[in-house]
Amino acid sequence: MAEAVAEADIRPGEVRIEAGEAADAELRFIGRVRTPWTVRADCPRQGDPEGGPVCRIEVFEPWVAALEGIDRHAWLEVLYWMHEARRDLVVQCPRAGNGPVGTFALRSPVRPNPIATSLVRLVGVAGGTLRVRGLDCLDDTPLLDIKPDRSRG
């Protein structure tokens, strides 16, 4: 787990806390996200549901049946687990930012529960695989959930 990252990896102005155990609830990975990006520096800062590359979401069994009817939705919200992120910073200094900011005022992957949400356009469905535009994460990122976008039904 990235939680064991050394204190030395913190930038000046960042604040680390002793987060304690994360054992309040448990997640299951229900699939994985396939993207063209294998190192974090290559990931776009934010996905582009119009012009971004088509990526794949692979849903694992026994969850494939839960995709029934998803093709009625052009816009989906995808939740995934940022498995490489540390979880113990309360104040961060983003590379592109102006000094220290609280973790909840940022969309940085570094957060107490590293769950990302992306809004994507559905391009196609075949079996347990969705093709979508709008992702911004590393290849092989664990998938947590797929929902129709709230604002577009």
Next chain:
Amino acid sequence: MAEAVAEADIRPGEVRIEAGEAADAELRFIGRVRTPWTVRADCPRQGDPEGGPVCRIEVFEPWVAALEGIDRHAWLEVLYWMHEARRDLVVQCPRAGNGPVGTFALRSPVRPNPIATSLVRLVGVAGGTLRVRGLDCLDDTPLLDIKPDRSRG
């Protein structure tokens, strides 16, 4: 846990699977959501960030420092844990719907990882407490994350 709910609670047409253990990643509850709704039947179907009631989000220590700078964002995304939801249905029959639909084609609380996302308007911040409009969940729901809304910076 609600996962032990009896087979008899399933509506005709719904499909339950043996989901197995959920032990791929662990969550910590970082606060709780306070709303006027104490039973699920009273919760609105979807939060209203304009006209809905002002609700409170209470962030617990040691995470309060992570709110620094959040007042620069009028719109926030709130992630919370739907602790009362079962997690083993792949096909569901929503009360208001037309027959069985896959879980990922619904925003129902019943899903393999019952994480909800809500878009809220920030009304005010004092210490570790935010006042917001747009929530739709039960009182005392465990909080997982707060982020600035992606589309509004």
